[in-house]
Amino acid sequence: MSEIPGDLKFLKSHEWARVEDDGLVRVGISDHAQGQLGDLVYVELPEVGSAVKAGTGAAVVESVKAASDIYAPVSGEIVEVNELLNDKPETINEDAFGEGWIFLVRPSDRAELDELLDANDYQDLVENEDH
Amino acid sequence: MTEKTVLNATHRALGARMVDFGGWDMPINYGSQIEEHHAVRREAGMFDVSHMTVIDLHGARVRDFLRHLLANSVDKLKVHGKALYSCMLDERGGVIDDLIVYYLGDEFYRLVVNAGTRAKDLAWIERQAQAFEVQVKERPEFAMIAVQGPAARAKVLGLLHEVDRQRIEKLGKFAAAAAQGPHGMPLFVARTGYTGEDGFEIVVPAEHAVALWEALAAAGVAPAGLGARDTLRLEAGMNLYGQDMDETVTPWEANLGWTIALDEGRDFIGRAALEQQKAAGVPRVMVGLVLDDKGVLRHGQKVLTANGEGEILSGSFAPTLNKAVAFARIPAGEPGDVRVDIRGREVPVRLVKYPFVRDGKPCEGI
Numbered sequence: 001m002s003e004i005p006g007d008l009k010f011l012k013s014h015e016w017a018r019v020e021d022d023g024l025v026r027v028g029i030s031d032h033a034q035g036q037l038g039d040l041v042y043v044e045l046p047e048v049g050s051a052v053k054a055g056t057g058a059a060v061v062e063s064v065k066a067a068s069d070i071y072a073p074v075s076g077e078i079v080e081v082n083e084l085l086n087d088k089p090e091t092i093n094e095d096a097f098g099e100g101w102i103f104l105v106r107p108s109d110r111a112e113l114d115e116l117l118d119a120n121d122y123q124d125l126v127e128n129e130d131h
Numbered sequence: 132m133t134e135k136t137v138l139n140a141t142h143r144a145l146g147a148r149m150v151d152f153g154g155w156d157m158p159i160n161y162g163s164q165i166e167e168h169h170a171v172r173r174e175a176g177m178f179d180v181s182h183m184t185v186i187d188l189h190g191a192r193v194r195d196f197l198r199h200l201l202a203n204s205v206d207k208l209k210v211h212g213k214a215l216y217s218c219m220l221d222e223r224g225g226v227i228d229d230l231i232v233y234y235l236g237d238e239f240y241r242l243v244v245n246a247g248t249r250a251k252d253l254a255w256i257e258r259q260a261q262a263f264e265v266q267v268k269e270r271p272e273f274a275m276i277a278v279q280g281p282a283a284r285a286k287v288l289g290l291l292h293e294v295d296r297q298r299i300e301k302l303g304k305f306a307a308a309a310a311q312g313p314h315g316m317p318l319f320v321a322r323t324g325y326t327g328e329d330g331f332e333i334v335v336p337a338e339h340a341v342a343l344w345e346a347l348a349a350a351g352v353a354p355a356g357l358g359a360r361d362t363l364r365l366e367a368g369m370n371l372y373g374q375d376m377d378e379t380v381t382p383w384e385a386n387l388g389w390t391i392a393l394d395e396g397r398d399f400i401g402r403a404a405l406e407q408q409k410a411a412g413v414p415r416v417m418v419g420l421v422l423d424d425k426g427v428l429r430h431g432q433k434v435l436t437a438n439g440e441g442e443i444l445s446g447s448f449a450p451t452l453n454k455a456v457a458f459a460r461i462p463a464g465e466p467g468d469v470r471v472d473i474r475g476r477e478v479p480v481r482l483v484k485y486p487f488v489r490d491g492k493p494c495e496g497i
Contacts, residue, residue: 065159
């Protein structure tokens with residue numbers, strides 16, 4: 001498993017959030033999550049301009065094995081989606097914390113970020129899950 | 132209590148992701164299910180199928196017994212070593228299990244049945260066997276490795292004792308024979324499989340299974356998990372017991388009519404119910420679906436037709452086709468435009484004849 005970047009925050013359901021320099025929040029799923037799902041074959045992206053609510057489904061990733069809802073870590077408006085995933089969903093398997101990001105949100109309530117797990121807490125969560 | 136095959140430590144050492152499958156701790160993949168799928172379609176892959184149950188049947192009246200027990204006719208087996216695929220039905224025509232039967236001698240047949248149905252199969256077979264004085268003997272001391280793909284047979288042949296090679300190379304499809312493997316280990320080599328590719332399924336004494344696996348790996352056969360096995364058999368149009376059929380379904384409703392032998396005067400279990408259903412009209416049919424759009428067809432999704440609702444049985448992304456395919460059970464009759472409910476969205480699908488893939492290539496019209 002690849003190292004968990006320290007600047008990321010997490011939902012218990014394995015989505016990561018990164019606050020970019022411009023204040024927008026980039027969202028993806030963790031390397032642990034992609035490993036659990038197996039080879040990804042399809043990503044249903046949200047529409048740019050649509051509203052998302054923290055803790056509710058915003059996208060769907062489908063592996064050979066199963067379909068999984070991707071929850072928005074923060075509420076706000078979708079400002080960009082990773083179109084690359086339409087043709088190459090396996091990018092998430094290859095680089096979950098980087099090129100495999102899923103969507104970018106303009107957050108409406110930055111306080112929601114404080115409720116997310118930090119990288120250490122998430123690491124503990126994953127390690128406990130494995131036992 | 133989860134059971135382990137003799138290859139369990141080997142899978143773990145290879146970094147396999149393990150899952151519970153019918154009470155067995157089995158590898159679902161060793162990294163990428165899709166790459167393992169392609170390895171089997173393009174070259175050769177191997178599966179640990181030691182969780183499957185081998186049952187040997189001995190007795191003077193064993194053939195009569197199988198004429199009664201199985202919906203397919205063992206009278207099609209004329210030569211020692213020949214194999215037959217069959218359903219085993221209950222009195223109502225429901226499918227207890229599907230299996231392969233091997234004709235090994237006039238008083239000796241071998242069954243290979245599913246792992247998840249082991250206990251009920253053994254109980255059923257033993258009960259039916261009493262009247263025929265047939266001895267039913269499970270063989271847990273055997274492991275089984277399936278080697279599948281266009282290069283599979285050549286790779287196995289290279290590991291056999293020289294005196295056996297030519298004979299095993301000439302083995303016809305759906306036939307089996309004994310041979311000596313690496314270090315003289317005794318093998319039972321069957322030209323059967325569950326992937327739509329050529330290859331062998333090899334029964335080997337458990338104590339030799341790791342050595343055989345390692346010899347196959349050294350010969351360039353890629354380890355493949357149950358995940359790839361599932362997508363390969365779906366593409367090949369092969370049913371999975373428990374998902375595509377069970378006791379609530381007759382073979383007519385599971386596209387297994389080709390395995391029913393209504394030969395004159397043979398009184399097999401379930402025959403009366405099957406004939407009755409055929410005469411009355413079979414209410415449901417099993418069909419193949421292809422989704423040309425993006426998305427994945429999955430077990431349990433609702434199928435909408437002109438005659439009412441059906442459901443997806445086996446459904447998955449098909450790596451050889453790069454799109455999703457499925458088996459569905461729908462009401463009989465002209466279905467009209469067929470749609471599948473994917474998370475509340477009605478998505479149009481194409482009804483097709485399957486198999487979807489044969490010998491590495493997409494079938495016509497898929």
